[in-house]
Amino acid sequence: MSIRVGIVGYGNLGRGVEMAIKQNPDMELTAVFSRRPVDQVASSQNIVHISEVEKYADLVDVMILCGGSATDLPEQGPMLAALFHTVDSFDTHAKIPEYFDQVDAAARKGGKVSVISTGWDPGLFSLNRLLAEAILPEGKEYTFWGKGVSQGHSDAIRRIDGVRSGVQYTIPVEAAVNKVRSGDNPELATREKHNRVCYLVAEPGADLARIEEEIKTMPNYFADYNTEVHFISEEEMSRDHSTMPHGGTVLRSGKTGTNSTQIIEFGLKLDSNPEFTASVLVAYARAVYKYSNEGHVGAKTVFDIPFGYLSPKSPEQLRQELL
Amino acid sequence: MSIRVGIVGYGNLGRGVEMAIKQNPDMELTAVFSRRPVDQVASSQNIVHISEVEKYADLVDVMILCGGSATDLPEQGPMLAALFHTVDSFDTHAKIPEYFDQVDAAARKGGKVSVISTGWDPGLFSLNRLLAEAILPEGKEYTFWGKGVSQGHSDAIRRIDGVRSGVQYTIPVEAAVNKVRSGDNPELATREKHNRVCYLVAEPGADLARIEEEIKTMPNYFADYNTEVHFISEEEMSRDHSTMPHGGTVLRSGKTGTNSTQIIEFGLKLDSNPEFTASVLVAYARAVYKYSNEGHVGAKTVFDIPFGYLSPKSPEQLRQELL
Numbered sequence A, B: 001m002s003i004r005v006g007i008v009g010y011g012n013l014g015r016g017v018e019m020a021i022k023q024n025p026d027m028e029l030t031a032v033f034s035r036r037p038v039d040q041v042a043s044s045q046n047i048v049h050i051s052e053v054e055k056y057a058d059l060v061d062v063m064i065l066c067g068g069s070a071t072d073l074p075e076q077g078p079m080l081a082a083l084f085h086t087v088d089s090f091d092t093h094a095k096i097p098e099y100f101d102q103v104d105a106a107a108r109k110g111g112k113v114s115v116i117s118t119g120w121d122p123g124l125f126s127l128n129r130l131l132a133e134a135i136l137p138e139g140k141e142y143t144f145w146g147k148g149v150s151q152g153h154s155d156a157i158r159r160i161d162g163v164r165s166g167v168q169y170t171i172p173v174e175a176a177v178n179k180v181r182s183g184d185n186p187e188l189a190t191r192e193k194h195n196r197v198c199y200l201v202a203e204p205g206a207d208l209a210r211i212e213e214e215i216k217t218m219p220n221y222f223a224d225y226n227t228e229v230h231f232i233s234e235e236e237m238s239r240d241h242s243t244m245p246h247g248g249t250v251l252r253s254g255k256t257g258t259n260s261t262q263i264i265e266f267g268l269k270l271d272s273n274p275e276f277t278a279s280v281l282v283a284y285a286r287a288v289y290k291y292s293n294e295g296h297v298g299a300k301t302v303f304d305i306p307f308g309y310l311s312p313k314s315p316e317q318l319r320q321e322l323l
Helices: A012-022 A050-056 A072-081 A093-110 A124-135 A151-158 A174-181 A208-216 A234-240 A273-292 A315-321 B012-022 B050-056 B072-081 B093-110 B124-135 B151-158 B174-181 B208-216 B234-240 B273-292 B315-321
Strands: A003-008 A027-034 A047-049 A062-065 A085-088 A113-115 A139-145 A163-172 A194-202 A226-231 A246-256 A260-270 A298-300 B003-008 B027-034 B047-049 B062-065 B085-088 B113-115 B139-145 B163-172 B194-202 B226-231 B246-256 B260-270 B298-300
Touching: A003 A012, A003 A050, A003 A273, A012 A027, A012 A273, A012 B246, A027 A050, A027 A273, A047 A050, A062 A072, A062 A273, A072 A085, A072 A093, A085 A273, A093 A113, A093 A298, A093 B315, A113 A273, A124 A139, A124 A246, A124 A260, A124 B273, A139 A163, A139 A174, A151 A163, A151 A194, A163 A174, A163 A234, A174 A246, A194 A208, A194 A234, A208 A226, A246 B012, A246 B273, A260 A273, A260 B273, A273 B124, A273 B246, A273 B260, A315 B093, B003 B012, B003 B050, B003 B273, B012 B027, B012 B273, B027 B050, B027 B273, B047 B050, B062 B072, B062 B273, B072 B085, B072 B093, B085 B273, B093 B113, B093 B298, B113 B273, B124 B139, B124 B246, B124 B260, B139 B163, B139 B174, B151 B163, B151 B194, B163 B174, B163 B234, B174 B246, B194 B208, B194 B234, B208 B226, B260 B273
Parallel strands: A003 A027, A003 A062, A027 A047, A062 A085, A085 A113, A113 A298, A194 A226, B003 B027, B003 B062, B027 B047, B062 B085, B085 B113, B113 B298, B194 B226
Antiparallel strands: A139 A246, A163 A194, A246 A260, A260 B260, B139 B246, B163 B194, B246 B260
16 A cells, blocks of 8 residues: 655755655645635646645545745644654754654654755765764865755845846855865865855846945855855846755765774755755655554654665665665 | 774775774774784874774774775675674675675674675765665666775786786766766766776886786786777876875766666765775764664664764754755
């Protein structure tokens, strides 16, 4: 029997989950739950208004929460964790402990399992930080992001007066990455690790020099980086900048025994950030299903779930084929 | 209280474990168990003859088995799994299912936990194969090994008549690695993935051409590869080829949703293969200790153990610092 999955939220991530479920024969999509009026959602799927979600308690095995971390998940996470096994990609780092506690209380009350904060960062990158630190306790860890579109930085440039549309790419400084790969354990300032490159469409008649200056001096977002600003046409924007690539690298360089340098590297190169995050969520939906069948309850993170649960294969098959 | 660790077998791996324990303040070495007469083992450690091992049942929390997979572990693994929680690096791939069953039966009889077949391959590479396959079910996986010393191939060239000493390096073909990284999903023949480079010291008067020919045509080991053979002096051998570097890369390139190419890569660059393997074993010794404290028993693999157990940090600390 297939694992019956529900999707809550139907933006880029929700649509990514819909596509990822089709790649996994042991899973099926029961319904997509949306806050918008059902007749306004364009989809061939079974679209259900979120107010009806409780009726699906026996029809959905795992609910994948695809809302944003700013306002959607803090509300939906605990509410749905009491009713369903859930998986989400909550990524407001500073609030993870608080969110974990709220989801944990709700999930325990409902006898459910919720995996919070999965995806690739937090998620796969977190797993690799833990692994590398546990194996190489005497060492130094580096995370580089990109080349990829940062939503937060793109939003920030779009809020500037005179900007019609904009995309910001985070680009790791190749020389810095190579220095770490060489085992040097360099001290790297913020500016030495990443560059920021912005492509903007300006409103007609806007003061381009003022826009560029506002971006380059924006605290937290750009002031500490080497930032490039390019003004382009509407056509170039939609032709060259409509996809959402991303990726990055977690590196740990450590020393063992006889002063040997040992380097562990985990990297992602993604054509589509939301589709990849969606694929991670779907694998963890399977894990939650298998894990909950063993009687576990409560909020969990990627640190708590054995990898074997992510796979549709049996333990015997995994040992034979993948070990 | 520290986790009390015992080491069985005192070759390169056992000495690596001894050094790795010193890097982990939550662990201490109780004793090294050896088959050799105790007075013949040069060490500042507490060396105990293996025949005395049963007396340590209450003095050792986790036993790390550092013997070889050919003859040591098939005998010692099941025997010690009945008496201690154990960790080993059993790597005879075809015999893993059989070995698992034997260790599992012994561990269950003794109420113990044994993690078998950890290290980096099998071990960390296996984990990454599973993870990448679960996330990107439509894709192709590639493993490249090296640059590094292969013990099996080095042993094979040393068995040839007229060879005094020899070291074989496995070297991944850079062009093939880059092709995979580009998302091409190439079909690669054995010869296209790795080259083999041998450094030999010949006996005086040996027929060098015959040795080179014997190596290059040796079935399984060299015949399917582009192989280089270099004859060097005894001095060069001990100066340039006495360390045991290794490493490699597990790559999976897959497609999601809108035909997006998504690439997951995990790589190791190791100055010392045995010291790194030892560091992995020590992290899993901690995991076995924490995991067994929750009432688990039986044989386990890296696929069964959540990453959180590898770390000395509490779940709260891990969520706060590493997620």
